[in-house]
Structure formats: structure tokens, C-alpha cells
Amino acid sequence: MSTGNMTGTDTLQTLVRQATALAQGDPVEEVARQLQICNACRYCEGFCAVFPAMTRRLDFPAADVHYLANLCHNCGACLHACQYAPPHAFAVNVPQAMARVRGQTYTDHAWPAPLGRLYQRNGQVVALLLSLALGLFLALAAAWNGALWGSPGPGGFYAIFPHNTLVLMFAPVFLWAVLALGLGVRRFWRGITPVTGARPVSGEAAASATQEVLTLKYLDGGHGDGCHEADEAYTLWRRRFHHLTFYGFGLCFAATGVATLMHYLGGQPAPYDLPSLPKLLGVPGGVSLLAGSLGLGWLRMQRHPLHGDVAQRPMDMAFITLLALTSASGLALWLARGLPAMPLLLCLHLGAVMALFLTLPYGKFAHGIFRVAALLRHNVERRLPSPVGLGAD
Incomplete structure (x- = not known):
């Protein structure tokens, strides 16, 4: 009996020391520590995909942590339900710990890696400076040709920048984004495949993952009421704003694709x-x-610091800012057609679009691709037999 009590006391003291020492230490080790506690409690099993996947494991090496962190949608439900959340000595805050690891995965799998590290540290500054620099360069080019101010006439955009010039500018940028994103997600996919089972993705698993992605299933808090933002109140606004952003981006991309087909x-x-x-x-x-x-920008500024990684706010806001600049300048450009300011607005819009695509592989857009990959692997893994004595599926 005394030995058992001593073991339990030692375990408690060890967990408390780890909570104190690792809260600002290695993000992967901190997630592993917290998931060991969650695995013993299992109160949050039904909240999202993270917890059923967690229960299939006893240990949490880096590859498993990377996989689970990208399954997490940071809804905050488990933080508010947890009896071991701060100020408890165990300091369990799964959304924050997972967010720190996700930020690390963007950098670890980015190609080339130095650009990933630069964008993570100074995302908002890099995004704004890149957008302004590209817009200024294009404005100077238009001014050189005497086309920066005034009605462009019936030729529209092509009277300012010939079609072939626009293709030569944007084709390399688009191909760079595809290449860098492809290599990044390939690295991530290879890293998490062994820990989720090497079975290929079946049609059933792909269909299930697609449904989860398109409906943002795990942004409902696991109970349908939504996420937590500034306080303990439930709200579905983050899910709604994500839908508006995702499908708005898709429609804009489709419009460009249709215009390309109509042209050629x-x-x-x-x-x-x-x-x-x-x-x-x-x-x-x-x-x-x-x-x-x-x-999303408004919610990000309002969100409670415990609900995510405050250090990633510049990177998050950089992506949101570029999306807003791209859409706002595009709409303004359409409304200003035929006006003298149209050429200048075109330069600013093209600068924002080029900056957006150049930075896509290194920020929150990459997080969306990684999450899709994690959901695919989850839907493969959940169809495998559970390890003996483990698993909630």
C-alpha cells in the first residue's frame, strides 16, 4: 500500500513539475505530456477527431503529435470542459499546445525552410511589404509607359499591361505556390503515414474526409453549438466566416479559370x-x-489568449490581411472601370494577388492543406482495427 501511494505521489509531483517546466518548452513534448493526462481522463472523447485518434495511442512521439495537432480545429471546447485546465497545476490547454505544434509543422515542412521561418516570425510585415513593393513596381512600370492614370479605353487591363506580360508575371508565381505547397504537404504526408497505418486512402475514407472538410464539421465544438472566442460563450461565427472565406476564395479562383478558358x-x-x-x-x-x-480578422483580435498561440498572430493576420486586400481591391477595380484611377487600382490589386500566392505555402493556407491531409489519414486510421485494449472508434 505504501509503495503504491508513493508511486502515485511521485507521479503527481512529476506531472506538476513537467507542467511548469514544459509550458514554454518544447511544443511537441508539451503536447505529449498533456495527452498522457487526457488519455487517462477521456472526458472529451466525443468533442472532435483528436480524441478518438488519441485513444489509439499510449505514447506520443513527434510524428504522432504533428498528426494530432493538425487534426485539432482549435474550437476551444476541450479547454472549457477540462477540470485540469489552468490554473490547475497540470495546466492542460490542448488548443494552445496544439496551435504551437501546428506553427512548428508549417516551418518544419516548408520548402524552402528559411522562407517558412521568416514568414512565421514576421508574417504581417513580410506580407504587407511584399504587397506594397509589388504594387509599386507595377505602378512604376505603368507610369513608364504613360498608363498609370486615365481611362485605359476599350482594351481594359490589356491597354495597361499586355496579356502576355501578365501571363509571364503570374505563371511563375502560381507555379511556385503549387510547387512549394506540394513539396510541403508531401513531406507532412510522408511523416504521418507510418503512424496512421500505411494503407492507401480508400474511396470511402476520401468521401468521409471531403464531407468533413467542406462542412467544417469540427468547428461545431463537438456538440453543434460552436466554438469559444473571447469567453465561455458558444458561437458559430468562426465556422460561418470560414465558410464565407473558403467558398469566396473558391468562386474567385473559378472565375479566373473560366476567364482563362474563355480567352484561350x-x-x-x-x-x-x-x-x-x-x-x-x-x-x-x-x-x-x-x-x-x-x-476572421475581427474574431482573431477578440479571441482569448488561452485559446491559441499568441505568437502566431502576425502570421495569421498576414494571411487574413492579404485575402482582404485582394478581394477589396478586386471589387474596387471592377467598380472603377472606365475611371482615371483604374490603372493604379489594377497595380495595387495585382501586387496583392502576387503577394498572396507567393506566401500561400508558408502560413494559414498551408495549415488548411495540412489539416485536409490529417483528416484523410484519420479516416484511413479509424477504419483499421484498434490496437488491442485501445481505441474509441
Whole structure:
């Protein structure tokens, strides 16, 4: 009996010491420590995909932690339900600990890695300076040709920058974003595949993961009432703003794709106006993207510090700012067609778009791709037999 009591006391003291020493230490070790406590409690089993996946494990090496951290949607429900949350000595704060690890995964898997580290430390400054620098460069080029101010005439954008010039500017930027994102998610996918089972992704698993991604299933707090933001009140606004941002971005991208097909295959070059298909897609997409990004920015500024990693705020706000600048300048450009300010607005819009795509692989957009990969692996793993004596699926 005394030996058992001593063991229990030693374990408690060890956990308390770890909580104090590791709260600001290695993010992976801190998540592992907290999940050991969660695995013993299991009160939050039904909240999201993290906890069923957690119960299939007894140990949490780095690859498992990276996988679980990117499953976490940072809804905050487990923090407010946890009896061991701060100010308890165990200091269990899963959303914050997971957020720190996610930030680390963006850097660890970024290609090239130095750009990932630069963007993580100075995201908002880098994004704004890059957007302004590119916009200024384009404005100087337009001024050199005497086209910076005044109505461009029937040629529209192409009277300011010829079509081939725009293609030569944007094709390398787009291909860079695809290449860097592809290499980053490939590294992440290879890292988490052994710990979730090397079985290929089945059609059933892919369909289930797609449904979870498109509906943002795990932003409902596990009970349908929503996330926590500034306090303990439930709200669905983060889910709604994410939907507006995601589908707004998709509509804008679709509008660009349709315009490209109309130009090359249909012989219908820009400019387009309502009721053309590019405008029917692009205008609602721009409005949706602007509303969603502004809403997410407002929620990010209001969010309680315990609900995430405050150190990542510049990176988060950089992505949100570029989305807002891109959508706002695009809408302003459409409304200013035919006006003398249109060429300058075009330069600012193109600078924002180029900055957005150049930084996509290193910030919150990468987090979305990594989360999709984690959900795919989760839907593969949950269809595997649970380890003997473990598992909640």
C-alpha cells in the first residue's frame, strides 16, 4: 500500500513539475505530456477527431503529435470542459499546445525552410511589404509607359499591361505556390503515414474526409453549438466566416479559370461584365471573401489568449490581411472601370494577388492543406482495427 501511494505521489509531483517546466518548452513534448493526462481522463472523447485518434495511442512521439495537432480545429471546447485546465497545476490547454505544434509543422515542412521561418516570425510585415513593393513596381512600370492614370479605353487591363506580360508575371508565381505547397504537404504526408497505418486512402475514407472538410464539421465544438472566442460563450461565427472565406476564395479562383478558358478556347478576351460567367462567379466570390476575411480578422483580435498561440498572430493576420486586400481591391477595380484611377487600382490589386500566392505555402493556407491531409489519414486510421485494449472508434 505504501509503495503504491508513493508511486502515485511521485507521479503527481512529476506531472506538476513537467507542467511548469514544459509550458514554454518544447511544443511537441508539451503536447505529449498533456495527452498522457487526457488519455487517462477521456472526458472529451466525443468533442472532435483528436480524441478518438488519441485513444489509439499510449505514447506520443513527434510524428504522432504533428498528426494530432493538425487534426485539432482549435474550437476551444476541450479547454472549457477540462477540470485540469489552468490554473490547475497540470495546466492542460490542448488548443494552445496544439496551435504551437501546428506553427512548428508549417516551418518544419516548408520548402524552402528559411522562407517558412521568416514568414512565421514576421508574417504581417513580410506580407504587407511584399504587397506594397509589388504594387509599386507595377505602378512604376505603368507610369513608364504613360498608363498609370486615365481611362485605359476599350482594351481594359490589356491597354495597361499586355496579356502576355501578365501571363509571364503570374505563371511563375502560381507555379511556385503549387510547387512549394506540394513539396510541403508531401513531406507532412510522408511523416504521418507510418503512424496512421500505411494503407492507401480508400474511396470511402476520401468521401468521409471531403464531407468533413467542406462542412467544417469540427468547428461545431463537438456538440453543434460552436466554438469559444473571447469567453465561455458558444458561437458559430468562426465556422460561418470560414465558410464565407473558403467558398469566396473558391468562386474567385473559378472565375479566373473560366476567364482563362474563355480567352484561350472561346476567343473572348477580357474585359468581362455582368452577366458574363466570370463576373457571376467573381463578384459574389469577392464579396464573400471580403466578408469572411474581415470577420476572421475581427474574431482573431477578440479571441482569448488561452485559446491559441499568441505568437502566431502576425502570421495569421498576414494571411487574413492579404485575402482582404485582394478581394477589396478586386471589387474596387471592377467598380472603377472606365475611371482615371483604374490603372493604379489594377497595380495595387495585382501586387496583392502576387503577394498572396507567393506566401500561400508558408502560413494559414498551408495549415488548411495540412489539416485536409490529417483528416484523410484519420479516416484511413479509424477504419483499421484498434490496437488491442485501445481505441474509441
